[in-house]
Amino acid sequence: MTDIVSPAGVTVSKAPPRRDIGIKRRYAAERRFQAYGIAAITFGLVFLFILLWTVIGKGYTAFQQTAITLPIEFSEKTIDPNNKRATDPSVLIAANYPVLLRDAIVKQLNINAASRPDVRDASAMLSKSAPIQLRDMVMSDPSIIGKTVNVTVLADANVDSANKGQIDLSVDEKNRKVNDKQVGWMNELKASGALHKQFNTGLFVNGNSSRPEAAGLGVALIGSLYLMLIVLVLSLPIGVAASIYLEEFAPKNKLTDLIEVNINNLAAVPSIVYGLLGLSVFINFIGLPRSASLVGGLVLTLMTLPTIIIATRAALRAVPPSIRAAALGLGASKMQMVFHHVLPLAMPGILTGTIIGLAHALGETAPLLLIGMVAFVANAPTTPLDPSTALPVQVYMWANEAERAFVERTSGAIIVLLLFLIVMNMGAILLRRRFERRW
Amino acid sequence: MNMLTEAAVEKALDHKMSNVPYKMIGKDVSVYYGEKRALFDVNLNIRENTVTALIGPSGCGKSTFLRSLNRMNDTIDGCRVTGKITLDTDDIYDPDIDVVELRARVGMVFQKPNPFPKTIYENVSYGPRIHGLAKSKADLDQIVETSLQRAGLWNEVKDRVHESGTGLSGGQQQRLCIARAVAVSPEVILMDEPCSALDPIATAKVEELIHELRENYTIVIVTHSMQQAARVSQRTAMFHLGNLVEENDTDKMFTNPDDPRTQDYIMGRFG
Numbered sequence: 001m002t003d004i005v006s007p008a009g010v011t012v013s014k015a016p017p018r019r020d021i022g023i024k025r026r027y028a029a030e031r032r033f034q035a036y037g038i039a040a041i042t043f044g045l046v047f048l049f050i051l052l053w054t055v056i057g058k059g060y061t062a063f064q065q066t067a068i069t070l071p072i073e074f075s076e077k078t079i080d081p082n083n084k085r086a087t088d089p090s091v092l093i094a095a096n097y098p099v100l101l102r103d104a105i106v107k108q109l110n111i112n113a114a115s116r117p118d119v120r121d122a123s124a125m126l127s128k129s130a131p132i133q134l135r136d137m138v139m140s141d142p143s144i145i146g147k148t149v150n151v152t153v154l155a156d157a158n159v160d161s162a163n164k165g166q167i168d169l170s171v172d173e174k175n176r177k178v179n180d181k182q183v184g185w186m187n188e189l190k191a192s193g194a195l196h197k198q199f200n201t202g203l204f205v206n207g208n209s210s211r212p213e214a215a216g217l218g219v220a221l222i223g224s225l226y227l228m229l230i231v232l233v234l235s236l237p238i239g240v241a242a243s244i245y246l247e248e249f250a251p252k253n254k255l256t257d258l259i260e261v262n263i264n265n266l267a268a269v270p271s272i273v274y275g276l277l278g279l280s281v282f283i284n285f286i287g288l289p290r291s292a293s294l295v296g297g298l299v300l301t302l303m304t305l306p307t308i309i310i311a312t313r314a315a316l317r318a319v320p321p322s323i324r325a326a327a328l329g330l331g332a333s334k335m336q337m338v339f340h341h342v343l344p345l346a347m348p349g350i351l352t353g354t355i356i357g358l359a360h361a362l363g364e365t366a367p368l369l370l371i372g373m374v375a376f377v378a379n380a381p382t383t384p385l386d387p388s389t390a391l392p393v394q395v396y397m398w399a400n401e402a403e404r405a406f407v408e409r410t411s412g413a414i415i416v417l418l419l420f421l422i423v424m425n426m427g428a429i430l431l432r433r434r435f436e437r438r439w
Numbered sequence: 440m441n442m443l444t445e446a447a448v449e450k451a452l453d454h455k456m457s458n459v460p461y462k463m464i465g466k467d468v469s470v471y472y473g474e475k476r477a478l479f480d481v482n483l484n485i486r487e488n489t490v491t492a493l494i495g496p497s498g499c500g501k502s503t504f505l506r507s508l509n510r511m512n513d514t515i516d517g518c519r520v521t522g523k524i525t526l527d528t529d530d531i532y533d534p535d536i537d538v539v540e541l542r543a544r545v546g547m548v549f550q551k552p553n554p555f556p557k558t559i560y561e562n563v564s565y566g567p568r569i570h571g572l573a574k575s576k577a578d579l580d581q582i583v584e585t586s587l588q589r590a591g592l593w594n595e596v597k598d599r600v601h602e603s604g605t606g607l608s609g610g611q612q613q614r615l616c617i618a619r620a621v622a623v624s625p626e627v628i629l630m631d632e633p634c635s636a637l638d639p640i641a642t643a644k645v646e647e648l649i650h651e652l653r654e655n656y657t658i659v660i661v662t663h664s665m666q667q668a669a670r671v672s673q674r675t676a677m678f679h680l681g682n683l684v685e686e687n688d689t690d691k692m693f694t695n696p697d698d699p700r701t702q703d704y705i706m707g708r709f710g
Contacts (some may be wrong), residue, residue: 252516322553326616328514329547330566330623331539340565341555 055414062412065200065213066160068126068189070104073148074138078103085142092138097131098123101153108194109185121182127154129214154202155195157212157405159186163195166404177404203412207378208389208397212405215398217413219377223293223388224362224420230297230384231304231361236354238301239308246309247316248338267306274303275367283371290372291387299371300361307360311353315346348432355428359421365392391417459486462627462657463508467522470503470512477503480522481683483676485627490649490658492668492689495678496709501661504678505629508659509545510538526627543570545627546620551636552612554604554619559596562604562615563587566623582622589655590618591648610641617648621656628652630660634667646671665705669693677701 076083079095102123105111111118130153137151138144154160158177161167163186173179178186189195206216250256278299282288288295319342327337343350368374374393381388389397391413398410463485470478478500485491485508493501503512510531512518524531531541543566554562563583566572573579583600587593592614596607604615613633620628630649634642649658649671662668668675669689676686677698685698696702703709 320553322549322551323555325511325514325547325549326553326555326619327565329509329511329542329549330569330619331542332565332569333539336569340569345556 055411055418058408059411059413059415061164061166062203062408062415063200064164064197065202066155066163066195067152067198068105068155068195069150069152070101070108070194071148072100072104072134072151074100074134074145075103076146079138079145085145092142093135095135095138097134097138100134101126101130109188118181121179122185125156125159125182125185127156127213128211129154129209152198154213157403159195160213161404162186163190163197164408166408203409204416207380208376208394209378212401212403212409215406215409217391217394217416218380220389220391220394220413221416222380223296223373223377223390226293226381226384226388227297227300227390228358228362230294231300231358232354234297234301235304235308235357239305239354240312240350242305243309243312243316244338244343247313248334248342263306263309267310270366271303271364272366272370274299275370277302278367278371289385289387291375291377291389292385293373293381293388293390294384295371296368296373296388296390297384299367300364303364303367304357304361307357308350308354311357312346312350315349315353316342318349319345344435347435351431351435352428355424355431359424362420362424363392363417365390365396368393369396391420459489461485462487462489462527463659464525465504465508465522466524468504468507468524469521470500470507471519471521472515473517477681478507479681481678483683483686485657485659486674487657488653488655489674490653490660490672491674491676492672493659493661493676493678494663494665494668494704495684496704497663499678500681501676501678502631505631505659505661508627508629509542509547511542511547513538543623544625545629546623546625548613548616548620548628548630548633550632552609552616554607554612554615556603556605558601559587559604559607559615560600563618563622566619570623572623586618586622587615589621589652590614591644591651592618608641610637610644613637613641613645614648617645617652621652625656627657627659630658632661632663635663642667665693677704679704 078099079097080091082091085091102119105122105126106113106119109122111122113119133153134151137149155163158167159182162169162178162183167176167178169176169183186195202214202216204216204221205218206214207219209215246256246259278295282295282298283290288298323341323345324337327341328334332340368390372387373389374397375387375389376397377387377389395410395413395417398406398413401410461484465481465483465485468478468481468483469476481500481504483504493505495501506512507520508524508531510520512520520532526541526544529536531545555565557565560583563586564573564579567579567582573582584593584597587596587600592611595611596615604612607615613636617628617633633649634645637645646667649660652658660668660671662671672689674686675689675692677684677692677696677700679700685692685696685701687697692701693705696705
């Protein structure tokens with residue numbers, strides 16, 4: 001090698017011939033790997049977008065409901081012709097409320113009351129739940145009898161669908177649920193402002209109903225809330241206690257190995273098997289009521305426990321051994337070491353695992369089908385022992401319904417379920433941030 | 440042998456080792472990790488208010504011996520200790536001796552600074568709190584201040600005792616760990632290579648601290664640095680392959696060891 005004199009005047013050694021160490025190949029491999037990664041993420045995002053697009057696109061209309069405001073004459077002649085309500089309140093329950101509605105809409109639309117098909121068609125534009133609404137009004141305040149009051153009642157589901165543009169009006173009149181006359185009346189009422197869309201509170205308050213316009217998630221929401229509370233209250237303490245014992249106190253031997261293998265296997269058991277277990281143990285053997293959220297909560301607890309135990313053990317293992325040594329070296333007992341140092345440091349991981357387990361349980365359907373939470377429940381449960389449904393089961397039930405109007409409700413229910421999941425996951429992130437300690 | 444520093448000579452003169460009583464006595468101590476035997480019948484005594492250095496190549500059992508002095512080995516699965524170790528007159532492996540009480544009497548400082556991820560105050564006050572050593576908040580404040588002073592950290596942190604202990608520098612963290620150990624008022628402090636993760640300046644501070652702590656505590660220190668052993672200790676024990684090779688006054692050890700293996704190790708011929 002000949003030395004070269006650099007411009008600065010110092011002698012610099014000559015570089016040896018360059019070796020091929022595959023730099024281009026390595027960078028190409030790296031770029032390829034990154035491309036795979038980006039492709040995978042894009043793939044996932046595309047499907048997430050399609051899912052959200054279809055669900056929200058179909059479901060957002062469920063949050064609005066068509067209603068009709070009519071001046072209703074609570075005529076004494078119809079409700080209580082013999083004036084017996086003071087002595088016999090049951091008169092008010094049995095009164096012919098549909099007639100009040102029929103008269104009101106006939107009057108509003110200026111229909112010839114003698115034309116029975118027209119009267120029938122006009123009455124059909126109002127929900128079958130409307131008479132019940134009037135009855136409740138009269139029952140709660142009988143002094144309303146004899147007055148004329150503007151009342152907003154739900155429109156029939158078909159009118160609702162037509163109003164939302166979900167019914168193709170170019171189809172032959174015979175093949176659709178709303179005829180041309182009804183469409184005309186609908187437009188007439190809309191022009192006068194009597195027919196309008198309003199926020200669908202019923203979706204969140206009502207129980208299930210065979211009439212789509214009156215069907216709501218109320219029962220399912222309460223049921224899911226009970227389920228979550230039961231799962232949280234049972235599975236968090238049991239799961240954390242089990243993990244702490246296994247991780248910190250239990251001797252490492254064949255038995256604990258066996259337990260560990262079994263816990264990992266249980267996490268992979270199909271959820272419907274837990275449903276069968278719940279059916280045979282909690283309902284057939286112990287005799288708890290069917291369709292009750294207590295049983296559902298117990299079944300989901302069994303299903304969530306392995307997840308929580310695995311997450312908690314991982315979180316406990318992630319606490320540096322030096323912290324344990326420091327505590328023990330100071331003379332802390334094992335329990336003090338765990339509860340003063342290890343557990344607080346493992347808390348973010350435990351909470352994240354728990355909330356993910358809960359979110360999993362919230363979306364679980366199969367085990368609930370087997371313990372009867374798939375029932376048609378119209379009345380809100382007051383205790384966890386009352387019959388109830390849950391959000392995912394409600395989605396399943398509505399998805400099986402034939403009426404057009406249940407399509408948007410199914411998607412609406414999915415949106416509500418997804419919102420709950422998002423809120424729970426945000427909670428997990430916030431708790432994680434809150435408890436995280438850096439060192 | 441130019442290993443012998445002037446300081447070591449001075450120490451040897453002001454410290455007549457043979458007159459110092461034993462604080463801990465290890466008799467025929469053997470330690471097994473499962474099937475594997477890590478220590479072979481070690482007989483080593485620790486003198487009161489003395490710094491005893493344990494030296495030897497990696498894996499020679501010096502840390503194992505140290506950890507058996509406060510039964511930290513109990514926390515390792517499958518670890519078994521035979522023989523007898525006494526603290527004053529108490530057999531520390533006697534079933535009547537509670538391991539919690541023992542560790543309150545024999546404190547420990549670890550290789551890597553391991554403060555709790557809490558405030559400086561909480562770090563130091565944790566030991567006294569769990570052992571109920573402070574009657575009142577003022578008492579506890581006093582213990583924290585004294586301990587931090589003894590660890591030579593008070594002046595550096597007195598304005599921020601309620602800030603995180605993990606925000607300190609490595610050397611400060613290690614002194615915080617020493618303060619934490621001191622706060623329990625132990626009789627013996629075990630140090631497992633306390634300076635191996637520190638820079639030379641922080642090391643010098645910790646060594647100075649060890650020198651001062653000797654007045655009140657009996658100290659056993661494991662170290663890989665011959666110079667450190669020579670600087671801080673009065674007695675040195677040399678381990679090799681699980682055996683105690685030689686135990687002697689430090690100045691004797693570094694000038695005229697009895698065993699040729701000690702000589703070789705100190706000279707850097709193996710290890």
